[in-house]
Amino acid sequence: MFRGVKIVLLFLFAITFSSSAQTTKRLNTGWEFVRQDLGGIWEAVRPVGKGNPEELPFWQAVNLPHCFNAIDAVDPDVNYYQGPGWYRTTIDVENPYANGRTLLHFEGAGQKTEVYIYTTKVAAHVGGYDEWTADITEAVAAFKKSPIFKTQFKGKIPVIIRCDNSRDLEMMPSSLSDFNVYGGIYRYLNLVYNPQLAIDKIFAHATVDAQGKQGKVSLKTRFFPTDITANAVVKISLIDPQGKSVFNASKTIDSFNGDISLDEIAIKSPKLWSTDLPQQYELRLSVDANGQTFNATQKIGFRNFEFVKKGPFMLNGKRLLLRGTHRHEDHAGVAAAMTEEMMVTEMKMMKEMGVNFIRLGHYQQSRIILNLCDSLGIVVWEEIPWCRGGLGGKIYQEQGKRMLTNMIEQHYNHPSIIIWGLGNENDWPGDFSEFDKEKIRTYMKELNNLSHQLDPSRSTAIRRCDFCRDIVDVYSPSIWAGWYRGVYTEYKDVSKAEFDKSDRFLHVEWGGDSHARRHSENPDNALMKIKTGGGADERAGDASLYGGGARVSKDGDWSESYIANLIDWHLKEQETMPWLSGTAYWPFKDFSTPIRPENPVPYVNQKGVVERDFTKKESYYIFQSYWTTQPMAHIYGHSWPVRWGADGEEKMVKVYSNCDEAELFINGKSYGIKKRNSQDFPAAGLRWAVPMQKGTYQIKVVAKKGKVVVTDEITQEYQTEKWGKPAKLVLQKIADENGLATIEVKAYDADGVLCLDAANEVRFNSVGDGELIKNQGTSTASAKVQLYNGRATVKLKTNAAKNVVSVSAIGLSTQFLVVEK
Structure with missing residues (x-):
């Protein structure tokens, strides 16, 4: 170790x-x-x-x-x-x-x-x-x-x-x-x-000293089983990131069993791999035997990392605050069967959001993802799927060790990987009649020892199993301040208390659910019900929308507005925690789950900053405003068409930007310039109080970073009429493009006033030769979905035919709409 x-x-x-x-x-x-x-x-x-x-x-x-x-x-x-x-x-x-x-x-x-x-x-x-x-x-x-x-x-x-x-x-x-x-x-x-003689695996252990002056590659290879008896010649080349050959050698071998040491390659002042400049070398091997040639190429990288005891994370001798997220292999319409193009899109979106760290939850993921992390400069925690349920018997335990071995051997050469994860929430019983902490500790020790035996250079870690925190190198407790427990303003204090309990602390999994396109004028109302000082962990039953003590996950409005404040607070606090190694928001993208049937989008964990089809939520831009350097500015509310309140009431207009200053314009009138200050919550000081009357508002921001100017614009209506409970649904077609009709339902009270806080669950159906785009797990492509601010949309592929779309909700009359071709 x-x-x-x-x-x-x-x-x-x-x-x-x-x-x-x-x-x-x-x-x-x-x-x-x-x-x-x-x-x-x-x-x-x-x-x-x-x-x-x-x-x-x-x-x-x-x-x-x-x-x-x-x-x-x-x-x-x-x-x-x-x-x-x-x-x-x-x-x-x-x-x-x-x-x-x-x-x-x-x-x-x-x-x-x-x-x-x-x-x-x-x-x-x-x-x-x-x-x-x-x-x-x-x-x-x-x-x-x-x-x-x-x-x-x-x-x-x-x-x-x-x-x-x-x-x-x-x-x-x-x-x-x-x-x-x-x-x-x-x-x-x-x-x-x-061919008869072929390489199964290459193990290229690339190391560099703390000063970055001397690099070394310890090169081993493993061949597929073979009965070949002739000698083989192995040619080795190493190409630097600029395409220059820096090493060439040839070796004759006559044994092909086990892991064969090929060479120790010394590289003076190697070009380092980092999150800002992910430089990679290319290793080329050719094996000649019996007149046949087998060629292999593999990317490797040199870098030095350290989780400082009772301190931060260091990469190549400098502190790096790990700014992370999580990934499940899941996408609208295909579930786990994501194409390479989808994977590339997803990982680029993460990098553009400012991510430099990812935890791959909760299983070994595609080689394509790891290659993208290498090339984009994203540090990785990858783990085996020992997730919840307790500890099974011999077959179960052997599978865990086999999967750990396969994960390490198959992904051994990635410069991006720094942590092998051994488990997640292993203190969560349920699958077996026995739940024995000592047996779980024993198995965790076996996995930890196996990981360090196979790869002594990387750290081991687990998340949320306090009675095993002393076994692994890096520990992540459960901290969900402002969602499952407590309020988000407790985040720093709770994190520091957990940090003090561990030699090496890394906080993965924080955040909360948000129903895309739902917004709130008073998003923090639920916090008044929440008890503070009792911790911010997740406990049994906390994810349920029923029963138990007050918590935002059960009693909050699930609006993007609330999550925006929670994320904003966390990110501004992380900038003032010099001891923090880093965090990872859970997760990047909404994903399917069998245990959340009552969510606003059924069977979807909605904690992502993008929807299941890559549609960005407002929170995506909050991360950008803290984590990126490319000038950007985003007015909160692109998916919020109608705001509400009293006539003349001041409303907060927020801009998330990484620029030095920003000027807000309302219907062409300037409301002044604000300077950005990350510690001025919310929106880093880029917020304006704007008196609003009933009508339409053209909102524009002009932000500057040095000589660079960026702008953003939205249009919103402001409603002053008060509404009662929903009394009727109105269904209409609001767009039709290339044979795809967009259908919208709105909820109105008995006086015909739009109910802007209505969250009724509605169900869409269709009859005809067309096809309702549903079961995609998004706010706009679900047969059953909660309203967002009194409305919901769905799309219909008309197939150039006549169709009838219906919408229903408990206690309201079903409505029908004829959609002509």
């Missing part, structure tokens, strides 16, 4: 293979799928796409990546499917290497997977998040000898895969976790051709 020792790591992640022949191909298209079990493998082995009206079950065409639960995860009327599903396709297999190996490389599939070539089972894997391979070489060769290979299958190889995400107490993660345990081939699947 390296407690208190400055360290540096190797980095990289994915190995990129290349040769004169094509060696890797994503198998994205040509698949069929059925979401149920089969009577036996024989039911899946007909040629794909032939069409047989007597065949049962009915298969549907899909592309990979694909998730069982793309839609039902957020369907308000069903529990999401947990069970088996089958995939099938036929592929061409022609390995260009004599006596080479043919593999199916899974980047992730949930949660238990079996692989068949025709009716021959060739591999099985348990665990939905680590990578693995199925060697199909012998099975393919055998099937090619079958007479049906050319007759029935026309020279193609039938591949059949069974995935299963059924509930299983002896499998991580627990179904009690606050996220869906998804099923399917929800990451990329690759066909790989290897």
Whole structure:
């Protein structure tokens, strides 16, 4: 263990293979799928796409990546499917290497997977998040000898895969976790051709001294099992970030078992990897044996980090305040099956928000994400899915150790990773009749020792398991000031008290839920009910919207306005905590969860700063105003069309900006210039009291940072009429573009006044040839959703036909709208 020792790591992640022949191909298209079990493998082995009206079950065409639960995860009327599903396709297999190996490389599939070539089972894997391979070489060769290979299958190889995400107490993660345990081939699947001798893993441990003057790469490799007897020549090159070769060597090896040490590479004054300048070197290996060549390239980085005992975090000898967030692999319409393009968009949005740290919750994530963290300069805490539920038996514990081993070995080279996470909320019982703290401590120690054995250079950490805080290197307690417990103004004091209990403190998970597009004129009203001084942790039942003591999560308005104040307070306080290593807001994006059916968007954890489809909430810009340097300014209320109050009442207009000063204009009139001061809450002093009368307001801000000028504008109505309880719903089409109609419902009282605080739950339906865009888990694409300020919208794909849309709410008459093509 390296407690208190400055360290540096190797980095990289994915190995990129290349040769004169094509060696890797994503198998994205040509698949069929059925979401149920089969009577036996024989039911899946007909040629794909032939069409047989007597065949049962009915298969549907899909592309990979694909998730069982793309839609039902957020369907308000069903529990999401947990069970088996089958995939099938036929592929061409022609390995260009004599006596080479043919593999199916899974980047992730949930949660238990079996692989068949025709009716021959060739591999099985348990665990939905680590990578693995199925060697199909012998099975393919055998099937090619079958007479049906050319007759029935026309020279193609039938591949059949069974995935299963059924509930299983002896499998991580627990179904009690606050996220869906998804099923399917929800990451990329690759066909790989290897020569006789091929590299399985590269371990490139890159270190640098505290002064950055001397770097070293300890290079090891592991080969796939082989029966080759000839010597092999390994050529090694290291290319610096500017493309200059800084090391070249050649080595002959005659043993291919175990981890083989290849070289110790010394680099004088290496160019360092950092969050501001994530410089990476490229390691190139070629292996020549029996006239065949295997090529591999991998990115690595040099950096030095330290969690100072009773102090902050240091990167390359300088303090770095970790400004972080979290990520679940989840997105509107696809669930876990995010494409590479989606992942790139998400990570770039994080970086543009100012993120320099991310905790990947709560499982090993895609190689694409880790590569993006390396290239964008985002420091990483990655963890295994030991999440809630307690501690299972031998099978359960072996899986945890296997997943930890796979995560470390597969992501060993990434310069971005600084922490291996061993668990989350392991003090949360529920899956097993026994809850034994000492047994949990024993297992945590085993994981901690295993992590340091596999990788002594990185830290270990857990979140929220106080009776294990002394075991790991870095500890994060539960602090939810202003949401599950307490008020947000207690944040600094509570954090300091927790900091004093730990040698190395890092606060991950803070924030609260916000229903996108809901705003409030008095967002902090709920705080008057909250008891203070009793801590700010999350306890059993706190996430529930029912019962228990007063808390904002139950008694607040779930408005963006409240969360804006909570986030604003946290961020301004973090600037005055010199001992703080950093924090991570939970999470970046709203995500699906099976345990929150009564949320404003059912089955969605709504704590994100963007919605499940990347739509930014107001809070995104608050982070930008504190964490970024590119000049920006954002008037609060882009999604708040109507404000309310008495005639002539002063209303606060807030601007979130990182500029030095800003001037506000209302309907063309200047309301003066304000100077930014991060400690002047709220909005860092960029707020104006504006008397408002009934009418329309054009609001503009002009902000300056040095010589750079940025502007922002919004239009708002101001309503002075008071309203009673909602008496009727009004449904209308407010937009129609490219065959996509936007339908809006509003709630009015008996006198026809818009009810701007109405939060009724409404349900949309449609009849006709069109398609209602629903079950996306967002505020504007859900069949069932709470109103935001007396309104809600949904979209209808008209399909150039006549449709009828309805909206209903308990106690109100159902309304209908005819939508013409």
